[in-house]
Amino acid sequence: MSMVQESGCRPIQPNNARIEEHPCYSEGASHRYARMHLPVAPACNMQCRYCNRKFDCSNESRPGVVSGVLNPDQAVKRAWEARQRLPHLRVIGFAGPGDPLANRERVFATCKPLRSSFPDWHLCLSTNGLCLPESVNAILDHGIRHVTITLNALDPEVGAAIYSWIFWNKKRRRGVEAAHILLEQQLAGLSALLARGVLVKINSVLIPGVNDRQIPEINRLVSEAGVFSHNVMPLISAPEHGTYYGVMGIPGPNETQLQQVREQCGGAAKLMTHCRQCRADAVGLLEQDRQAELNRSPVEGSRVIPIHRPTRRDPVASPPSPVVLAVASQSGERVDTHFGHAEFFRIYRVTGAQIEHLGERFVPRYCQGDDQCEDKDHTLQSVLNLLNDCQGVICARIGFVPWQELLERGIEPVNSHADRPVVEALSHTARLLQDKHTIPTPKVAAAGMKGRG
Amino acid sequence: MIALIITAECIACWACEPICPNAAIRVKNEVFRIDKKSCTRCEGYGDLPQCVEICPVEGAIIDDEGTAMNPPGSLTGIPPREPLPA
Known part of the structure; x- marks a missing residue:
């Protein structure tokens, strides 16, 4: 790869530092150098079927504990904080939770101050490639020298089975048309990056029965093009992720399936096998993620928006302690009511297998279904006040705002039992909350989150 | 043209805000809404309103009659649930 003079004042760093200090490009570096993903990119311009936009991308960022979206100022502060605690921090990555190039202004506004404060850090981003060709100059101008493109199919017919839609030229496009446009953009972006001396890694998500045969072909094509490495990642898929x-x-x-496909990749592009499928807000060494610890202290003035709901931890044996839960159920038999439409909540105390009905609490409805409701927030707060002693609220559905507010108050919103029997939802939720409280988990919020007026 | 409405399903992903040709998307404390006076439903701009074209969440944008512009199942391909019992 030739040295390319960048448009700014500094020459590109020698390739060896770019490789040897980047944990995704060198397995050796993954033991020595830390990386930090800054979650500044919430928007996406397409829908992959392994991703649920209501949470976070389950492949590019492992689903799990709570994460948040930061604005550029908050992200820069977080990087300064991390630097104090992680002397070996060398890499700042942009990986979502949406697509960094669908959030160009936010990403590049974060790059600028970081680049001037920490010139020896490596900036990198990971993209679906849809907006790549027109972003190449800006990527180079902002000092980004490592780009990962997710490329799952070369055949648009296969692509059509992986992508639900793309947003392109004022329209949502679907099927083979969408997959074809995406592929053209990815390949054009790839060659432009390689021509400018950027280190490119290709990620491919192996979806058994969908793109098994595509992956060796991708490997051949990208090897010939001069891609640095090819990361064949297993699809992460579970019903609770809510992905297609x-x-x-x-x-x-x-x-075995993963190994088979990896063995069929005989191209020159090195297969990356030490990938940990990091979260969009991962921090630390690849082996030893510290995002829970480092993302806990809120940046001054930041309002961290939870994207993930906490997931269930491994159960630990302990005597059952009572859990108080509210249920939005009109019938009393099934979880049949939307949080915002509930006229009352049924309150239960669950101790082990024993369920006690404590009564009903009547609340004002806050969701009127229009945007004219001036005191919406005030009404929501009074609903939340009524539920303050509960550890969880079970409902059929819930909006994003009340969901965030519940989490901020340490109340677990549970919408995974829609239309299921109330009793089942109660026992399951009580178990889940007990497990969670047995092992200390990072608290979502803290003072910094109480911003809502 | 009567303005569209953003519901509580919105995940605050910011995708719609930069592409609205009328700058009608207003954001306060990460809560998104459409300004009634500015929204033209993109008449004369695109076939469909731009926010509707890019929004990733079914039911997050409705019209003045409460009809979801992206109905259940239309974006994720996941078949919608049976309607809840009354």
Whole structure:
């Protein structure tokens, strides 16, 4: 790869530092150098079937504990904080939770101050490639020298089975048309990056029965093009992720299937096998993620928006302590009511297998379904006040704002039992909350989150 | 043209805000709404309103009659649930 003079004042760093200090490009570096993903990119310009936009991308960022979206100022502060605690921090990555190039202004506004404060850090981003060709100059201008493109199919017919839609030229486009446009953009972006001396990694999500045969072909093509490495990642798919593949019961590959496909990749592009499928807000060494610890202290003035709901931890044996839960159920038999439409909540105390009905609490409805409701927030706060002693609220559905507010108050919103029997939802939720409280988990919020007027 | 409405399903992903040709998307404390006076439903701009074209969440944008512009199942391909019992 030739040295390319960049448009700014500094010459490109020598390739060896770019490789040897980047944990995704060198397995050796993954033991020595830390990386930090800054979640400044919430928007996306397409829908992959392994991703649920209501949470976070389950492949590019492992689903799990709470994460948040930061604005550029907050992200820069977080990077300064991390630098104090992680002397080996060398890499700042932009990986979502949406697509960094669908959030160009936010990403580049974060790059600028970081680049001038920490010239020896490596900036990198990971993209679906849809907006790549027109972003190449800006990527170079902002000092980004590592780009990962997710490329799952070369055949648009296969692509059509992986992508639900793309937003392109004022329209949502679907099927083969969408997959074809995406592929053209990805390949044009890839050659432009390589021509400018950017280190490119290709990620491919192995979806058994969908793109198994595409992956060796991708490997051949990208090897010839001069891509640095090819990361064949297993599809992560579970019903609770709410992704198309998860809900439709299309499982990820087992170890044998993954190995088989990796063995079929005989191209010159090195297969990356030490990938940990990091979260969009991962921090620390690849082996030893510290995002829970480092993302806990809120940046001054930041309002961290939770994207993930906390997931269930491994159960730990302990005597059951009572859990108080509110249920939005009109019938009392099934979880049948939207949080915002509930006229009352049924309150229960669950101790082990024992369920006690404590009564009903009547609340004002806050969701009037229009944007004219001036005192919406005030009404929501009074609903939340009524539920303050509950550890969880079970409802059929819930909006994003009340969901955030509940989390901020330490109340777990539960919408995974829609239309299921109330009793079942109660026992399951009580177990989940007990497990969660047995092992200390990072608290979502803190003072910094109380911003809502 | 009567303005569209953003519901509580909105995930605050910011995708719609920069592409609205009328700058009608207003954001306060990460809560998104459409300004009634500015929204033209993109008449004369695109076939469909731009926010509707890019929004990733079914039911997050409705018209004045409460009809979801992106109905259940239309974006994720996941078949919608049976309607809840009354």
